[in-house]
Every structure is written in C-alpha cells, then in structure tokens.
Amino acid sequence: MIFQNRSRCRENKSIFRAGNQVLQHTHEYTYLGLKLSSTGNFNLAVNELKAKAMRVFYMIKNTIRHEIPIQTWLKILQAIIEPIALYGSEIWGPLKTQDFSKWKKEAIETLHTQICKSILKVNRATPNNSCRAELGQHPLLINIQKRAVKFYQHLKRSDPSSYQAEALRCQEQNRPRSTLSQLMLKLQPDQHSTIWPNQIIQLQKLNDITYWKDATKSQKKMELYLNLKRDYKPAEYLSCVKEHKVRKTLTRYRLSAHCLAVERGRHRQRWQPRERDCVCVCVCVCVCVCVCVCVCVCVCERERERVSECPLSGCRERTAPAEVAAERERLCVCVCVCVCVCVCVCVCVCVCV
Incomplete structure (x- = not known):
C-alpha cells in the first residue's frame, strides 16, 4: 500500500516484487486492529x-x-x-x-x-x-x-x-x-x-x-x-x-x-386560526341547543297526543292512566340523556380547543 493524497487517477505505476512475485496494490489494510487507508485518514478505522x-x-x-x-x-x-x-x-x-x-x-x-x-x-x-x-x-x-x-x-x-x-x-x-x-x-x-x-x-x-x-x-x-x-x-x-x-x-x-x-x-405544521376554533365551538353549542329544543318539542307533542287519546281527557285535572305515566318517565330519561350528551360534547370541544 502506497500512502498518497487522493488523486484523479489512483492507479499506481510503481511495481514491487518479492522475488519473482509481483505484489498487488491495496487501498485498505488492517494493522494491529486498525483499518488504514492509502490516503492517510482514519475514517474507515473509526467507523469500524x-x-x-x-x-x-x-x-x-x-x-x-x-x-x-x-x-x-x-x-x-x-x-x-x-x-x-x-x-x-x-x-x-x-x-x-x-x-x-x-x-x-x-x-x-x-x-x-x-x-x-x-x-x-x-x-x-x-x-x-x-x-x-x-x-x-x-x-x-x-x-x-x-x-x-x-x-x-x-x-x-x-x-x-x-x-x-x-x-x-x-x-x-x-x-x-x-x-x-x-x-x-x-x-x-x-x-x-x-x-x-x-x-x-x-x-x-x-x-x-x-x-x-x-x-x-x-x-x-x-x-x-x-x-x-x-x-x-x-x-x-x-x-x-x-x-x-x-x-x-x-x-x-x-x-x-x-x-x-x-x-x-410544537411539531405540528398546520394550526387552525383562533377565529376558526371559536366558530367551531359556537356551531357545536348551537347544534346541541337545537337538539335539546327539538327533543323537548317532541316530548311535548307526544304528551299532548297521549292526553288527547286518553278516555279521561275531558277532565285534564284527573290522573292519567299508568301507561301514560310510564311513557312520561321514559321520555324524561331520554331528554336527560340527550342533554348530558350535548354537554359532554361541548366540554370536549372546549378542552380540545
């Protein structure tokens, strides 16, 4: 191996012989555990x-x-x-x-x-x-x-x-x-x-x-x-x-x-503007309020129909039948569940924002 700076042509014209045998040129050689390069740097040795x-x-x-x-x-x-x-x-x-x-x-x-x-x-x-x-x-x-x-x-x-x-x-x-x-x-x-x-x-x-x-x-x-x-x-x-x-x-x-x-x-490339976040919150709250209003209107209409179908509807102060009371309880539970879901959605949206 011949130590020399890296040149355009790395072919060595010098010929070395050991007796009648021609020694081959090499660009790398390991000596005492370190890989040496013909350019004289130790980058190969350090990487190894x-x-x-x-x-x-x-x-x-x-x-x-x-x-x-x-x-x-x-x-x-x-x-x-x-x-x-x-x-x-x-x-x-x-x-x-x-x-x-x-x-x-x-x-x-x-x-x-x-x-x-x-x-x-x-x-x-x-x-x-x-x-x-x-x-x-x-x-x-x-x-x-x-x-x-x-x-x-x-x-x-x-x-x-x-x-x-x-x-x-x-x-x-x-x-x-x-x-x-x-x-x-x-x-x-x-x-x-x-x-x-x-x-x-x-x-x-x-x-x-x-x-x-x-x-x-x-x-x-x-x-x-x-x-x-x-x-x-x-x-x-x-x-x-x-x-x-x-x-x-x-x-x-x-x-x-x-x-x-x-x-x-901190690594996110796209952030929504603050105004867009506020708009999303307002839209979500409005949707939840509309859902609650619709449910309440449906409950009222259902209750009115149930009372009108009752044989005792001529006297509204009298007690409704047991089926009407059970239906009223189920509707109240549905309204409460709907309101709770809407409140949870609003809270989640506010937290995410």
Missing part, C-alpha cells in the same frame, strides 16, 4: 470501531433479560464499550476536531449519544445535551484527550535513541503540521510547568459544562429540563426509583420525550 462497539452493546443488551440499574449500565459503558470505541485514539484522536460544538457530529460521539438514549429508553428526537447531562456523561472527546496526553508523556519519557522519540522530535520541529503537538499546546499552553492529565481533564470538563449551559439556553425544548436539572451529574431519581416503568415515564417527562400535546403540538 463504532460498528464493533455498537454490536457489543446490543449483544449485551439482548443477553440481559431483566432490568438492571442505570449505574450498572454506566459501568458497562465505561469498562467495555469505551475501550472498544476508543481503541487507538492516541493516534487518530488528535486528527479529529477538538471543538465541543463540532465534536457532536463525529461518529464516536454519535455512538455515545445513541447508547445514552438506549439506556434511558427515550426516542431519537430527544435532545443529545439532555441525555448526556441526565446520566452525567461528558463527551468522549475528553477521554480521547486524556489518552493523547498520556501517550505524549510516554513518548517524552522514552529512550532518546528509540524510534518513537526520534519521530516525536521530527514532529516538534514542524509543529504547525503536527496534530499531537498542536493538541498539547492547546491543553498545556505553558510547556515549562508540569500539568498532570487529571488536571487537564478536570479543566476540560469545566469547559464542557460551560458550553453545555450556553447551548441549552437557546433550545426551547430544554426549558423544562433547565428548571429541573441544575447540576451536571447523574440524576438522583435514576438510582432512587426502583420501578423501571415509573422511572421510564419520569425520564421521558423530564427530557420532553413524551407524547403529550404540550410536546407533540
């Missing part, structure tokens, strides 16, 4: 690591048949998933963007967000910032920077005559083109003072929290969450609430991932 970590996570999730605590899932994420996803990040990590606003679109961070949503059992439309904050998870960029700092310090402490020390010296001679050196200058501006990796990580976490607060203020969907969530740490109810159905419902309410009209209504 993402796929491996995703397969492992869902294999574990499908194997566990019962509900386990959220803290256990976070330990599985830290102890099993992250080492797979961040394999070799000491090399390819500095090549990625170091800005928190752009890092969220990277393949590894999308994996992290997807796993957090799966642990919380919320849908894909849930804001990424709220899912990570609910679990107290910082972006994986911070862990990558920690690995890169440790790797840089390891190279600095290595034998000066070793190949890795010589390679580091060559990179530092041309720092503008050395991503590792640029990362160290960003994380540790004062090269003369010794700053331990944990100190750098704590500083980066504070920077991430500052960015999180600024980013969430501009999201309307996060208004409720900002009133409930004040600290960037795992929510207390995740460990206190043992019933998983109740915890799932509470999580969806806090993260605005529920199906209530207050949340789903």
Whole structure:
C-alpha cells in the first residue's frame, strides 16, 4: 500500500516484487486492529470501531433479560464499550476536531449519544445535551484527550535513541503540521510547568459544562429540563426509583420525550386560526341547543297526543292512566340523556380547543 493524497487517477505505476512475485496494490489494510487507508485518514478505522462497539452493546443488551440499574449500565459503558470505541485514539484522536460544538457530529460521539438514549429508553428526537447531562456523561472527546496526553508523556519519557522519540522530535520541529503537538499546546499552553492529565481533564470538563449551559439556553425544548436539572451529574431519581416503568415515564417527562400535546403540538405544521376554533365551538353549542329544543318539542307533542287519546281527557285535572305515566318517565330519561350528551360534547370541544 502506497500512502498518497487522493488523486484523479489512483492507479499506481510503481511495481514491487518479492522475488519473482509481483505484489498487488491495496487501498485498505488492517494493522494491529486498525483499518488504514492509502490516503492517510482514519475514517474507515473509526467507523469500524463504532460498528464493533455498537454490536457489543446490543449483544449485551439482548443477553440481559431483566432490568438492571442505570449505574450498572454506566459501568458497562465505561469498562467495555469505551475501550472498544476508543481503541487507538492516541493516534487518530488528535486528527479529529477538538471543538465541543463540532465534536457532536463525529461518529464516536454519535455512538455515545445513541447508547445514552438506549439506556434511558427515550426516542431519537430527544435532545443529545439532555441525555448526556441526565446520566452525567461528558463527551468522549475528553477521554480521547486524556489518552493523547498520556501517550505524549510516554513518548517524552522514552529512550532518546528509540524510534518513537526520534519521530516525536521530527514532529516538534514542524509543529504547525503536527496534530499531537498542536493538541498539547492547546491543553498545556505553558510547556515549562508540569500539568498532570487529571488536571487537564478536570479543566476540560469545566469547559464542557460551560458550553453545555450556553447551548441549552437557546433550545426551547430544554426549558423544562433547565428548571429541573441544575447540576451536571447523574440524576438522583435514576438510582432512587426502583420501578423501571415509573422511572421510564419520569425520564421521558423530564427530557420532553413524551407524547403529550404540550410536546407533540410544537411539531405540528398546520394550526387552525383562533377565529376558526371559536366558530367551531359556537356551531357545536348551537347544534346541541337545537337538539335539546327539538327533543323537548317532541316530548311535548307526544304528551299532548297521549292526553288527547286518553278516555279521561275531558277532565285534564284527573290522573292519567299508568301507561301514560310510564311513557312520561321514559321520555324524561331520554331528554336527560340527550342533554348530558350535548354537554359532554361541548366540554370536549372546549378542552380540545
């Protein structure tokens, strides 16, 4: 494999032989578990690591048949998933963007967000910032920077005559083109003072929290969450609430991932004008009143016919027969039922509006 920039014609004119056998050119090669590309980027390697970590996570999730605590899932994420996803990040990590606003679109961070949503059992439309904050998870960029700092310090402490020390010296001679050196200058501006990796990580976490607060203020969907969530740490109810159905419902309410009209209504494209809603209410009320009036008129007419057919109709003050009284009771029940139905329809229409 020949490392070169992508050109119009990728056919290599050079021929390499091992004895009498001609070696074939390849554009991809897996070395120590990382898939290398002839262009020199690690996008193929990162995508393959993402796929491996995703397969492992869902294999574990499908194997566990019962509900386990959220803290256990976070330990599985830290102890099993992250080492797979961040394999070799000491090399390819500095090549990625170091800005928190752009890092969220990277393949590894999308994996992290997807796993957090799966642990919380919320849908894909849930804001990424709220899912990570609910679990107290910082972006994986911070862990990558920690690995890169440790790797840089390891190279600095290595034998000066070793190949890795010589390679580091060559990179530092041309720092503008050395991503590792640029990362160290960003994380540790004062090269003369010794700053331990944990100190750098704590500083980066504070920077991430500052960015999180600024980013969430501009999201309307996060208004409720900002009133409930004040600290960037795992929510207390995740460990206190043992019933998983109740915890799932509470999580969806806090993260605005529920199906209530207050949340789903914001995504509706067509809203009826307020005047049209008022017209609908007025029409519904008028129809109900007309129905009630018609029923009352029918009852009165029926009662008049029944009295006129009665043999004692000549004297209206006398008591009607038993059939007339029973018919009157049935008609009264029908009128009451009709009125109740009309009132319920009016109330439902008003509530929907």
